[in-house]
Amino acid sequence: MANEFPENREGTANSRHANLTSSLDLSTSLDHSVQTRIFKIIVIGDSNVGKTCLTFRFTGGAFPCKTEATIGVDFREKAVEIEGEKIKVQVWDTAGQERFRKSMVEHYYRNVHAVVFVYDVTKMTSFQNLKTWIQECNGHGVSSAVPRVLVGNKCDLVDQIQVPSNTALKFADAHNMLLFETSAKDPKESQNVDSIFMCLACRLKAQKSLIYRHVEREDGRVRLTHQPEPKSNCPC
Numbered sequence: 437m438a439n440e441f442p443e444n445r446e447g448t449a450n451s452r453h454a455n456l457t458s459s460l461d462l463s464t465s466l467d468h469s470v471q472t473r474i475f476k477i478i479v480i481g482d483s484n485v486g487k488t489c490l491t492f493r494f495t496g497g498a499f500p501c502k503t504e505a506t507i508g509v510d511f512r513e514k515a516v517e518i519e520g521e522k523i524k525v526q527v528w529d530t531a532g533q534e535r536f537r538k539s540m541v542e543h544y545y546r547n548v549h550a551v552v553f554v555y556d557v558t559k560m561t562s563f564q565n566l567k568t569w570i571q572e573c574n575g576h577g578v579s580s581a582v583p584r585v586l587v588g589n590k591c592d593l594v595d596q597i598q599v600p601s602n603t604a605l606k607f608a609d610a611h612n613m614l615l616f617e618t619s620a621k622d623p624k625e626s627q628n629v630d631s632i633f634m635c636l637a638c639r640l641k642a643q644k645s646l647i648y649r650h651v652e653r654e655d656g657r658v659r660l661t662h663q664p665e666p667k668s669n670c671p672c
């Protein structure tokens with residue numbers, strides 16, 4: 437289903453960097469050379485739950501040997517192919533710490549296509565705090581049509597699990613989300629981590645409502661048109 441292309445991009449936009457505008461522009465941009473749609477997926481949750489490691493695993497295929505608290509946002513991109521269409525999945529790795537995110541929150545939710553809520557299976561408070569994260573998301577006008585998934589991370593720490601699967605499943609069902617329990621650290625879970633983002637990308641691809649601008653060049657002129665989407669065969 438998903439063929440990965442080699443060109444992964446990584447960037448950052450935070451209070452220490454002046455490139456915020458250019459990175460934000462990516463969320464609505466169109467890659468004219470390959471007519472690629474860009475799906476903006478934000479990753480939200482308490483500090484230290486593993487958001488950076490999960491996004492790194494998906495876009496870079498590895499677990500980072502060292503991470504620091506994210507300041508503002510780090511954005512990473514991965515080019516994928518779904519049913520013959522090349523798509524850029526743009527992952528926004530947000531800051532969990534209030535002091536590092538407050539000036540950025542508006543930007544997180546602007547034009548977002550999908551949301552990944554993350555908790556740490558070894559830390560009950562990170563699960564309990566999901567309610568607050570969902571409230572924040574809803575409070576920023578993210579409609580219920582925007583797909584959301586729930587991710588319980590750090591499943592490799594089997595002796596320390598505090599959040600039972602059935603509790604998480606009930607919560608996910610109540611909020612109309614799919615649940616993924618996984619580990620950014622365990623290499624055997626790599627495919628499972630990929631499937632979080634690919635599942636969302638498949639669902640987004642199937643949504644006809646997403647703006648799709650097909651670039652046509654006629655007599656040297658560029659014309660932008662909407663193009664209907666075929667029905668998706670994606671299993672998720």
Ligand SMILES: Nc1nc2c(ncn2[C@@H]2O[C@H](COP(=O)(O)OP(=O)(O)OP(=O)(O)O)[C@@H](O)[C@H]2O)c(=O)[nH]1
Binds near residue numbers: 487503533
């Ligand atoms: N055992 C284990 N440790 C993990 C896993 N994912 C992340 N960690 C560790 O958890 C710590 C926090 O990971 P980050 O990815 O930086 O957490 P974050 O959610 O991005 O935190 P903020 O940027 O502050 O919001 C780091 O020490 C990681 O090595 C995992 O799947 N298993």
Ligand SMILES: [Mg+2]
Binds near residue numbers: 506
């Ligand atoms: Mg982080």
